[in-house]
Every structure is written in C-alpha cells, then in structure tokens.
Amino acid sequence: MKTGAVSLSEQSVRFNDPGETARFGLIALATDLTSERDLYRQLPHDKVAIHVTRVAFENPTTPENLRRMTPRLSEAASLLAPSGPLKAICYSCTAASIVIGDETVRAAIAEGAGDVPVVTPAGAALMAFSALDAQRIAVLTPYTVETSEPLAAYFTARGLGISQFRCLGLEDDRDMARVSNQSIVDAALDADTPDAEAIFLSCTGMPSVNVIAEIEQRAGKPVVSSNQASAWAMARIAGFELHRPTEFGRLFSCSLPARTLGDAA
Template sequence: MKTGAVSLSELSVRFNDPSATARFGLIALATDLTSERDLYRQLPPENVAIHVTRVAFQNPTTPENLRRMTPRLSEAASLLAPSGPLKAICYSCTAASIVIGDETVRAAVTAGAGDVPVVTPAGAALMAFSALGTRRIAVLTPYTVETSEPLATYFTARGLSIARFRCLGLEDDRDMARVSDQSIIDAALEANTSDADAIFLSCTGMPSVNVIAEIEERTGKPVVSSNQASAWAMARIGGFDQHRPVEFGRLFSCPLPAPSLGDAA
C-alpha cells in the first residue's frame, strides 16, 4: 500500500573500488568452532574480508566420515562464487584434506567456485616446512590413532621424517576446539625431541595459534599449526608479503617458496 511518505533520492550513488578489499573464501566444517576466528586474527586487519561457507559434517572424526564430505565440496564452494573475485579459498580441515587428497579437494572447490587458488592446511604445512628448511618434524594431533595415521603417511611420503608423533585421542572436533592452552603446550613439549627441526600442531579445530609463540620460545624451534600455515599462505597469495605478525610465530617472516602454492597446496 502506497502512503506517499517515501520518495526516491535524487543523489547519485558512489561505490568503493572493488579491488580495495582483499577477499578470501573459507570452507569450514559445520562443526568447526575455531577456523574463522583464527584466520581473522592472523590475516591483515585492514581491507581484508573472509567469506565463509559451511560443509555438512557429522562426528566422530574418522577417515570414513571425513571422506564423506567429498561430494559436498563443490556445492559449498559454489556459495562463495557470488562474493566476487577471491584471492584464495581455504578448505579448513587438515585430516580431511589428507584422506580426500589435496588434488581432489582442489578440483572439487574450483568446480564450484571457479579458477581460484585453493589452500589446504596440509598443503600449506608442507609449504611452511619448505620455507623454514624443515626436514624432520615432531607432530601433535588431537585425533585418534586411526585418524592420525594418514597424516604420518602423508608427510613421510613427501620426504619429511617424523621424530615423534603424539595424538590426544579425541573423536569430536567440538571437543578439539575446547582443548586448553596449557594442554596444548604440555603435549607439544612432550612430542618434541632433540632432533626435530620443527613442531607441527595439526587440526584446524584445535586452538593452537594462542600458544605458538610460547612453544617456540620454550623449545627454540619453529612451530607450524594448521590455521597458522593456512593464514600465512593466504596472506602471501593475496599479496601481503610484508604481513609479519610476530605473535604467530617464525613462519610469518618467510615468503612462499617455489613452486607457487596454487600448484602445491
């Protein structure tokens, strides 16, 4: 019903330059309680936007349940396409990207969202180890032994050796998101060995970025976490070469190594 109270403004509308905002995509699990917060904390605070979509997932976190996300990835990624040109899209699940396969994840995401660099936490971690000159790693995961085993295979198949691998035995990623800072620190220190070059804290759900700096200080070694490696890779792909937040570890002082992450992540 027209009331006569509304009129069309005669002012012209001005628009901001679309390139003024660096836009990134994030595909998070439906149960993920950590990735969005961690990425916003670690990416540059100015002129950056993260556009998030979710993919259905049901606990427990087993290799079988993780693989079930595969046919859902393209549809989830397609919801990011209307956001406009994206610098990169991150599929934020370390264990799933390993059991599904980085290349399969990349193909599914680009099928839904178009030609855009795809970051997986596992692939980003490999790039991080290369950038840091790491050959031998100590690993901590919150997963069960069954879900952790493919990670050991993934890294050793790509030329890394494992000094020690510890897992916390959790089955639900919502519990992984509640692991305390002190528990992560204690477990990382227990996983560390004298001959490890670096420590890897796996799982995008585990809130590890809080404690990276402390673990690095106490061990004297670089620490790589799933969300930290993803954020670092996304920042570098996005052109933020000088973004170096020291509170999130030595990795942020490194450039991306060759080949480009778009080919290797």
C-alpha cells in the same frame, strides 16, 4: 496513521574500489568452532574479508566420516561464487584434506567455484616446512591414532622425517576446539625431540594459534599449526608480503617457497 512520503535521495551513490578488499573463501566444517576466528586474527583484517560456507560433517572424526565430505565440497564451493573474485579458497580441515587428497579437494572446489587458488592446511604446512627449511618434524594432533596415521603417511611420503608423533585421542572436533592452552603447550613440548627442526600442531579445530609464540620460545624452534599455515599461505597469495605479525610465530617472516617438499625435481 499516515506515514511520510518516500522519495529518492538527490545524492549520487559512490562505490568503494573493489580492489581495496582482498576477498577469501572459507569452506568450514559444520562443526568447526575455530577456523573463522583464527584466520581473521592472523590476516590483515582491515584489508580482508572472509566469506564462509559450511559443509555437513558428522562426528566422530574418523577417516571414513572425513571422506564422506568429498561429494559435498563442490556444492559448498558454489555458494562462494557470488562473492565475486576471490584471492583463494581455504578448505579448513587438515585430516580431511589428507584422506580425500589435495588434488581431489582442488578439483571439487574448482567444479563449484571456478579457477581459484585452493589452500588446504596440509598443503600449506608442506609449504611452511619448505620455507622454514625444516625437514624433520615433531607432530601433535588431537585425533585418535586411526585418524593420525594417514597424516604421518602423508608427510613421510613427501620426504619429511618425523622424529616423534603424539595424538590426544579425541573423537569429536567440538572437543578439539575446547582443548586448553596449557594442554596444547604441554603436549607439544612432550612431542618435541632434540633432533626435530620444527613442531607441527595439526587440526584446524584445535586453538593452537593462541600458544605458538610460547611454544617457540620454550622449544627454541619454529612451530607450524594448521590455521597459522593456512593464514600465512592466504596472505602471501594475496600479496601481503609485508604482513608479519610476530605473535603467530616465525613462519610469518617467510615468503612462499619456490618449491615445496615432495615436488617433483
């Protein structure tokens, strides 16, 4: 059967201005079920594109297994380089960014993707607490005690007081992604104390952004989550200063702080 002849269109091709879209890179764990959805929900999605690469990870979520991702970060970041100029790259794992170290993460990503601002959930949370003027926090994680302890040490070493720290004892980040809204609300309120100035919900896998507004309303104080802090930092780095969605908490009313808790004087 004959097909019709193919010819070039006589219409000229026009391209959109590349500056119309703010492009971000996201390095997600192979087992991450939450980060992509959460970031798109919180960023101005009509102006944003998120380019995702994955890094191999094996459960259980222990400090040892998290550190094993270190040599894989540069290769994962290199897959983002063809996306063109990026506003920032987010390494979406709170516990890993802490046990590997923010500076080590940034150096590994720079090796693969060049000089691009790097957002880690832990570093973004520190900026969030500075922006909210919160120096004493209550903390909830879905991790085991072993995996939670480095997080407590990370924050206290940078000058934050921890009024109470609760963890849910989960070992598999795929289970963390299935924790119900009500469970997060109940556990966060249980972790809260009267002297805490903010509540931190750690873990990019736990779907905490669903309930930030409810917890803030019931606790009467700001709530910061890993994915919320990352999205807020990414938005501000990209210049979206007026992007202030109310459903994701008080943090989005804040600008990036000039200095972050733990910075040298």
